[in-house]
Amino acid sequence: MKGEILFKNATLVDARGEHGTADVLVGEGRILSLSGGEAQRVVEAKGRCLSPGFFDLHAHLREPGQEVKEDLRSGLEAAARGGYTDLVSMPNTTPVVDRAEAVRALREKAAQIDRARLHPAAALTQGQEGQVLCEARLLREAGAVLLTDDGRTNEDAGVLALGLRYAASWGLPVAVHAEDAGLRRGGVMHEGEVSWRLGLPGNPAYAESARIARDLEVVRYVWEALETRPQGRSLLHFQHLSTRRGLELVRQAKREGLPISAEVTPHHLTLTDAHLEGLDPLYKVAPPLRTWADVEALVEGLLEGSLDCVATDHAPHTEDEKSLDLLRAPFGIPSLEVAWPLLYTELVQKRGFPLSVLVARFTDGPRRILGLPPIHLEEGAEASLVLWDPSQRRTVDPKGFASKARYSPWAGWGLSGWPLLTLVEGRVVFEGLG
Ligand SMILES: [Zn+2]
Known part of the structure; x- marks a missing residue:
């Protein structure tokens, strides 16, 4: 042979x-x-x-419209360097990816770039404005793999319920950035001892858990009402979990058999709010870096599988933007090129986290959420x-x-x-x- x-x-x-x-x-x-x-x-x-190629369920490649921060070519190149063979791009671009033609255009352009494969996410609501649902069926036919208003939060529970129902009937999971806008208000970092000492507006852990609690009730409502329940797939996917309390709610709901999934980022597994002591906007991210107790809980959640996968939330900005002061700099941390070595070193080498479990959270975990079969090393x-x-x-x-x-x-x-x-x-x- x-x-x-x-x-x-x-x-x-x-x-x-x-x-x-x-x-x-x-x-x-x-x-x-x-x-x-x-x-x-x-x-x-x-x-x-x-190992099987890594799969990132959450990356901001900024195309179309924000190519000064990143574009398909640089983003898919970064992904390939990071060991990723597949990546889901977020739709909070300019304009928002909320129509079938936009999904097709992204896929066609990415196919010309022989790097990691692109799987576009599309918006749940038109313009990500939280009011009018997008055409899930047409988006699905164009190749969208999930729907999300990430970059924003879903304030209207009624719209989310309808969206979940509609997306489920076309086999698409809905991913949510779970933070209560009112509780989060103008928070630029985790609300706690460090933010109080620095005198900076804080984003409390309860902004995340309060929204997760509401969304779980919305999923329960939709799940009970669905005539045909898609088996073994995620209806609602929680992005970038950051708190111990949020994780507890997800864990409990999974035990009850609710069709949900959740991801965690490399930064929420390795950094804390103490890194903001020097007021460096490099560490400014949404949801914010939390405490060491949260990090410990998230590592445990990743191990037991309450957290299905590691997703980067790769969120590039220009160096000028990230050089603004902490109050004005944009949220986001780029990580496609370091995610695997970072977690291999910090979790497997330093803390004895089982290697094959970490590989699973970079490969099978994200694939399962999208209903894709695993890739295992066999003939x-x-x-x-x-x-x-x-x-x-x-x-x-x-x-x-x-x-x-x-x-x-x-x-x-x-x-x-x-x-x-x-x-x-x-x-x-x-x-x-x-
Ligand atoms: Zn987000």
């Missing part, structure tokens, strides 16, 4: 576990064999890990893969990012686990083998 690439002595890690080493032969877009064979190119992978599987190095340590240097946002709260951190090669259906979309 002749293939295109042979990974010699690669350590296989997927969501099912760690499977020792194998010679993985890739060709025709698939894994042809786990026991070697002839290939045009041989990659020595001793001491390196091969015949789609060759959308990442080869990464668990041992070589490198310092985060944002100046070398492919993303236009060349700054990072993790600049200078020494991390391991860097992706070396990313393949989409057997094609190399990132090569960092040096």
Whole structure:
């Protein structure tokens, strides 16, 4: 059997576990064999890990309209460098992605860029204004994979209920940025000891949990009313969980069998409000960085599966915008290029978090939310893969990012686990083998 690439002595890690080493032969877009064979190119992978490609459910690529912050090319390049083969783009662009033609245009443009694959999300309501629902069926037919007004919050519970019902009938999950606008008010950071000391307007943890509590009741209402209940998929997806209390509510609702899912970001798993002591807007993000107790709870939630996946919420802005003072700078942290090494280092290496569980939260978890089958490392599987190095340590240097946002709260951190090669259906979309 002749293939295109042979990974010699690669350590296989997927969501099912760690499977020792194998010679993985890739060709025709698939894994042809786990026991070697002839290939045009041989990659020595001793001491390196091969995993299914990562899937990001939440990234802001800013196209159309905000290309000064990021565009499809730079964003999908950054994703490929981060080991991502697939990415869901948020629709809060200029204009908002709320029509089928806009979804098609994004997909056509992304198809010309041979990097990570793009799966556009579309808005739940027209213009993300929270009033009039978008055409879920047409958006679905155009290739939208979920509906969300992210960037904004869904204030009208009646609109959300109708939207959930409509989206569910077309097989689309709805993702929500769960924060109560009234409780959050003008908060620029977590409300607590640090915000009080600094005299800055705070965003209380209860802004998140109050909204989650309401949304869970909305899901319950819709779920009871649905005539045909889609089995095994998420109806409502909570984005970027940040609080221990919010997690408790999600955990309890999942135990009761409500069709919900939830994600957590790399920053909410590694940073706290104490990082804002120096008033640096690099750490300004929505929802805000919380306390160490919240971080501990979120890591636990990721482990047990109450949190289904890690999603980056990659949110690039220009350096000028991020250089404004803390009150005026925009919210957001870019992380596509560091998410995997960051969490591999901070969770697996430093805290003993199980590697295969982390891989699951980057691969199977997000895929399941969209109703996609898992990719496991076996013969015949789609060759959308990442080869990464668990041992070589490198310092985060944002100046070398492919993303236009060349700054990072993790600049200078020494991390391991860097992706070396990313393949989409057997094609190399990132090569960092040096
Ligand atoms: Zn959001």
